[in-house]
Amino acid sequence: MSKPITIKFSDASLAEIHKIMSRYPEGKHKSALLPVLHIAQAEFDGWLSAETMDLVASVLKIQSIEVYEVASFYSMFHLAPVGNCVFDVCRTSSCWARGADDIIKHIGKRLNIKPGETTEDGMFTLKAVECLGSCGTAPMLQCGASFHENLTPEKVDALIESYKAEGKRKSYTDRDYKNTL
């Protein structure tokens, strides 16, 4: 059926996965699927390849199809490669009302990409997304675990520069985060 799996989780990730699996009653370890997919995405280049999903299936002892179905349902899981820094820019009502479209345009111009695209150097992916629960600090974008709020074009420029200088992949699971609430 599926191809042989040539990748494996780091020991630290495996330990975390087993800790997560212990949160559920006997036999209900499938409950760990979403948290484990987050760990897998962070560990394997920011996206979920078929092989990564097969690995998750084997660790949780479930069918691969159960992983594909779930991974493709949730918008935070990337099923194709993405840039190091994924800019999820909210565009729903409150953010739209306070200029989200201009922010999206500004980022696009600055990085020379359209929503859904990744810069050639693989550094940035721009996504226009739906409400992230930051309506009172609109407009905003999420990158990794951090919320960047009350955005202006100047703030966005500074953000891009700092991410460029850092040059690191940002994941939702990152333990260091910024938020401006």
Place this chain on the structure above:
Amino acid sequence: MGKKLLIQDDKVPGIHTLEVYRQRGGYASVEKAVKTMTPEAIVEEVKKSGLRGRGGAGFPTGMKWSFLAKPEGVARYLVCNADESEPGTFKDRYLMEKIPHLLIEGMITSSFALGAKTSYIYIRGEYFYVARILEAAIDEAYAAGYLGKNILGTDYSLDLYVQVGAGAYICGEETALLESLEGKRGNPRIKPPFPAIAGLYGCPTVVNNVETIAAVVPIINMGGDEYAKIGVGKSTGTKLISASGHINNPGVYEIELGLPVEEFIYSNEYCGGIWKNKKMKAVVAGGSSVPILPTDLILKTAKGEPRLMSYESLSDGGFVSGSMLGSGGFIVYDEDTSIPMNLYTFNRFYHHESCGQCSPCREGTGWMEKIAHRIVEGHGKPTDVDLLWDIQKRIEGNTICPLGDAAAWPVASAIRHFRHEFEALIPKTAVAH
């Protein structure tokens, strides 16, 4: 200034730590509940308080708790719905981020009342960093003996875990949330059975919103009768309102239910009026799903009475001239806002978030978005407004879960109150097909 029961200490430095939280009186409800009260007595207090679900539906919490089945030898679960995703709503995030122990305290007291030995907080994936804050607070609570085996030396034991989602508005629907917590696609279940009978892992389960569970803390501390004195009529207690849009002071405000809407919008204590000295055009009072109301109808009911921030007053006049308190996601739009364009952002949202299980929602939400898009782009057809109206009508009430209604209501209300704005966008030269 109204009473505050939940976030009165949000500006206290270090309030996210157990130490400071306890200095401010934290965990008193747990002491009181597990040491001096029976689970039944707690449920009774919550019933007396008149507390209604703060997630949006406003169902009486005490009644929901009393529906929980209690078969011998079967586990029961309390699951906290922290999947806050309704556009315009960010109060739960604020509460969890600022005062995480308040939610944890509420979870412990509520779990004891319901007889749950394991409880989960299901939080939307985008709030990953908030989950970290909650987990740190949970660790502190375990170390202090508020969680784990034999809480405060009693024979009550509880484990509490945080579960992250991964981006799906539909998981705010309680049965979709349970599916997701079981590691599945967030498809709402067909009801009955309701979670109170067969919820998580098929066991009796209560699913409550973050703010609802947090409100249990003051209810147990002060007693249900005292809590019920706060607020107005059947809208008892306080409510967190997420204020956003074209106002001077966006943010989360705790109000005593019954506050006049006008005061909420224009008082400097709250929204501080409309930005840039502009006039107000419309308000979505309870999150994107509830009907949008024009200025005259949000400030006063159709009967001319001042509109209040309460379940009853905001829904006065039904959907013809009223709206709903919903989740308390209060979005204000200034005079220059295009209502059709705003509606289009809602249409796009619901289209994106439809799970796709049932046909009216799966097909209808995308169709409405396409039509709204063509209207705001200036390519609308003369029949489009009526068509939009007809599509929303055929979605409403005909779907598995309330997402269909949530997608339909904004369309109906925008057309009902702002039809002229839609018609003005349709080219005069367009011919009916």
Place this chain on the structure above:
Amino acid sequence: MAKVTIDGHTVEVPDGTTILQAARAIGGEVAPPTMCYHSKLKTSGGYCRTCIVKVSKGSDKDPRPMPKLVASCRTAVMDGMEVQNNTSPEVLDARKGVVEFLLMNHPLDCPICDQAGECHLQDLGYDNGGEKTRFDFERRTFERKDIGDKIQLHMNRCILCYRCVKVADQLCDGRVHGVMNRGDVSEISTYIENAIDNDFSGNMIDVCPVGALTDKTFRFKSRVWFTKPMDAHRDCKKCSGKVTLWDKGDEVLRVTGRKDQWGENEEWICNDCRFEHKKSSDWVIEGPRKIDRHSVISANHYMKLGVPHYKKLEK
């Protein structure tokens, strides 16, 4: 037992019976049309909303009407319940809406679809649909896929009834296909190129109410109404061996499970019977199979040969 009245017809059924099953017990027009429900598949139904009805009286105990229309396939009857199906204009209008939603993105490629003539969506559209769609945007399209050497998936035609997924879950060991993505881009898929290979996977074809899953061994061989359905059986170690053969002349063009008057399988058959026994001599012929459904398939039914359908219309 519970007494339930549907469109004025009263029937007594065991407790726990669904409104749909009670309506089917009454029979005829009273039974709401269905697309995603299948009597032999557990947890099927509830998705398509085709079978919605109005409960005008909840029960003798609690006579209040139900606030919304309900899916009759997933709602249990109560003693004294009163239900409106065809007698409720509200139901008929809502159903018309459902049909429009289901057809909106459907390719309407019936002239080249193997399912034509026995397609539940064709019947539904004919009986309950509007004259034309008001959807004037481009229809969504998917790539056509082979899932194994015997089954073709034509996703454009799929109405996401979940029946094939339930077949895989309930009849096959190890499901390899499912529903990917969400909302209106949901699709039935194996995700990676994967063959569905299982003794009972062919039943997915039988349960597909439209032409999304078709039998590749029958592909373009004949319009279904030019074939003669015959009940037949053989000794089979894997299944009951009771099938319907679809013959043209002496040739067996297709083997399917036997379906009841609602178009739902009476029994499941194995792939061996379905795909590997295409000679008349493989089978013991029992006789012609009567097709009750009023669709094209029975309109040109061979039992009416010599009595062309149009003559009936002239009356």
